[in-house]
Amino acid sequence: GSEVLVANKLFATLDTTVRALYPESIPRILVSDTVGFIKNLPHGLVASFKSTLDEALDASLLLHVIDASDPGFERQLEVTNHVLTEIGADEVPRIKVFNKIDFVGDSTAQAALEQTLQNRYPDCVVMSAKRPEDVAKLHKKIVAFYQQDQIEAELFLPWEAQQLRKDIYATCQVLAETSDHEGAYFKVRGEPSAINKLTESVKLSHDIKSV
CATH class of the missing domain: 3.40.50.300 (P-loop containing nucleotide triphosphate hydrolases)
Known part of the structure; x- marks a missing residue:
């Protein structure tokens, strides 16, 4: 460096x-x-x-x-x-x-x-x-x-949107992660703007896959 x-x-x-x-x-x-x-x-x-x-x-x-x-x-x-x-x-x-x-x-x-x-x-x-x-x-x-301004939230990531997994770990602190046949469930802590952006990205990815 x-x-x-x-x-x-x-x-x-x-x-x-x-x-x-x-x-x-x-x-x-x-x-x-x-x-x-x-x-x-x-x-x-x-x-x-x-x-x-x-x-x-x-x-x-x-x-x-x-x-x-x-x-x-x-x-x-x-x-x-x-x-x-x-x-x-x-x-x-x-x-x-x-x-x-x-x-x-x-x-x-x-x-x-x-x-x-x-x-x-x-x-x-x-x-x-x-x-x-x-x-x-x-x-x-x-x-x-x-x-101090971070919030906790739960995110669901369907298997077809797993490319967003790295974004979750990059922008939030992952408190817990579980999964089932539909996808992965995350309990995260992060800034509201970051969590909102992730939520929108997951929704957009799901909408694209559904077309």
């Missing part, structure tokens, strides 16, 4: 990187990593900087990653909020992710700061990207956001 440049420089790159959330979920979640925020941005970079953030307007969720070890992180929050408001993305749902908690003193200091952050920002995630259990915690939070 492609490599992502990591450097302690002012905008080593203005490119965004898009990858699937791993471990992959159903439905698949794509994550776009954009540039960091900075106040007093050099005038020549303003247009390029903001153009990379246009994706935020189309995002269904924003992860705002903040350096928890930086004493001035509150100023970071202000700058980010200001820019997001400027581009019209202030209404997009957001999760604050306080990273680098492991850079904050000893375990006692880390626990104290984590408690403070949780009290101040109840829905935030406090973590270290170096700890697998923390990465898993963030992953769970992201997936939970996308699952």
Whole structure:
């Protein structure tokens, strides 16, 4: 796969990187990593900087990653909020992710700061990207956001429409599957739009076979 440049420089790159959330979920979640925020941005970079953030307007969720070890992180929050408001993305749902908690003193200091952050920002995630259990915690939070509007449904797939089976597994979480002489029965969990699309596809396939 492609490599992502990591450097302690002012905008080593203005490119965004898009990858699937791993471990992959159903439905698949794509994550776009954009540039960091900075106040007093050099005038020549303003247009390029903001153009990379246009994706935020189309995002269904924003992860705002903040350096928890930086004493001035509150100023970071202000700058980010200001820019997001400027581009019209202030209404997009957001999760604050306080990273680098492991850079904050000893375990006692880390626990104290984590408690403070949780009290101040109840829905935030406090973590270290170096700890697998923390990465898993963030992953769970992201997936939970996308699952909150999902519904459970039952789908019947006649044997003559089994070509749609892969679509069911690709767009929904299959909770149970049984079958009889007429076809397969699925109990699924997924987004309403995905389930409606599958239902229409099954109906269309059945109508075509019946002609």
